[in-house]
Amino acid sequence: MASLANPPVADPAAHPEQQYLDLMRMIWETGSERIDRTGIGTRSVCGAMLRYDLADGAMPLITTKRVYWKTATRELLWFLTGETNIRPLVLQGVKIWNEWPHARYVRESGDAISLEDFVARIAADEVFAAQWGDLGPVYGKQWVNWPTYRYRPDGLYEQGEGINQVAQVVESLRSNPGSRRHIIEGWNVAELDRMALPPCHKTYQFHVADNRLNCLLYQRSCDVALGLPFNLWSAALLTRMLAQQTGLMPGELVWMGGDVHLYLNHAELITEQLTRQPQGNPRLEITRHPETIFDYRIEDFVVHDYAPLPPLSAPVAV
Template sequence: MSKASNPASHPDHPEWQYLNLMRQIWTTGNERADRTGVGTRSICGAQLRYDLADGAMPLLTTKRVYWKTATREMLWFLTGETNIRPLVLQGVKIWNEWPHARYVKETGEKIALDAFVERIADDESFAARWGDLGPVYGKQWVDWPTYQYRKDGLYERGPGINQVAQVVESLTSNPGSRRHIIEGWNVAELDRMALPPCHKTYQFHVSTDGDGQSRLNCVLYQRSCDVALGLPFNLWSAALLTRMMAQQTSMAPGELVWMGGDVHLYLNHAHLIEEQLSREPQGQPTFEITRKPETIFDYKIEDFVVQDYAPLPPIKAPVAV
């Protein structure tokens, strides 16, 4: 079927942005060694834009994206939790490889990943010791550390900064501000993190449409982006956070602008890339939040509904750790 004969495959369909970026990297990207040892093809700098009006979301249809998994991860971030156990108990697997690799390295025990994850689920004390990721995303978002100078010349931990709550408040009280920012890149704590933040900076912007309706836009800067496996989740999650913020501040969702720094594809994802690039978008799913909780920290997975999502099958590929 040609793009012209399939309405979903119209050249203006938002999913073509993602597919075109994937094709650009795979055909023109610079082949490089990387931290994982797998190797990538990479370009420097990219931008995607998605209008979130009328229930639209950047949810890929050329392969199934497990949006509930991404949503559970976002809700986990908002708790400030850094241990994988709450995710494991919900069947969310996306962070398992990092603590497993640390456990094997530090103990020398050649435990299989599935067995390690089972121990995390069954043994709280084991999970407390080995399931923590360090001060990753959620910790920085809702409990950015501060320090206070004492009279004896030493420093002690001060009250943490809840960046998310501050942005909700500032959007409400001062929508024209240029400081609606959630930052994850805490230089002082990077070496304690299992993985330094990839989607690191969120900036929110309020615009007004022709009818006087305030619209909430979001710019996400991502320093490092695995386009095949990571970006589908990152786009969904950023759009989800924008919609939650918009609802909490009584605005309409506007535009998500995604910007990537080191934008890459792993060499061992060739089968995924080539298969996905042979596919075409399958309709345009829509999204609804069914209730407005008291705060942005009170959403539950049941509050989110996706309609008309009929994607092509998933394409499995290994995660580079």
């Protein structure tokens, strides 16, 4: 991978989205061309950082193409349930995880069913969904039910009570805001081989200063064109929810990427998006204060001043 000095610091008066566009341009023009796991090929750099101030409802919601923020929000709420089967998402019309179980089904069953028909069967057949719709112990499982094991008198191990990392962070932010251990971790080495996709946005660390809640997200692998707009929104939304639950003000989202890349087959999307200028300043209103971090509903979130340019699509690499 090419090494990266972060893109030039943007003019403070520039639109916050400009740093995202600068990162995209820099990768596309200077990134190291590589053959990746998917076989599609990428242009990649090693290490990047973006910073967004979340004060006054501001959100890093990309405007140079439409980002379906409700889809990203439904995914985050699904993570917080600890669920790992795609069926609850499918029933809400959320498609972002469908390709992985479909590919597994075709590979293991030999049935060359179309993705559309597979998803329809997941929705209609609960038994089929239980067998073929599960992604393994991905994000939500690790976030709210990290497995533990205890040693038995007979010398064997048995599974103990899972650890709810999210609940622990809420409690630690309330009781010990100065701690340096406000962390939600998804990279469970012992279970990576059972996951449909190992966590990309893997480590969230929260930091309190001057009654403001900051979040640093480290993402080991980042598809800048398709994935990063969702990742930025979700991390900022989680920070806003945690701030509300702990009586803090939203602070800054700091995003850090490891292998930061653009897929070669996204050229048309990238070229078009880099001709566009950011539009407006999206703001998020949370209309209700739920009892716990696990009780939010999609209806609790309203976005103001979001008038994005038209959608841009490209194939997802599986």
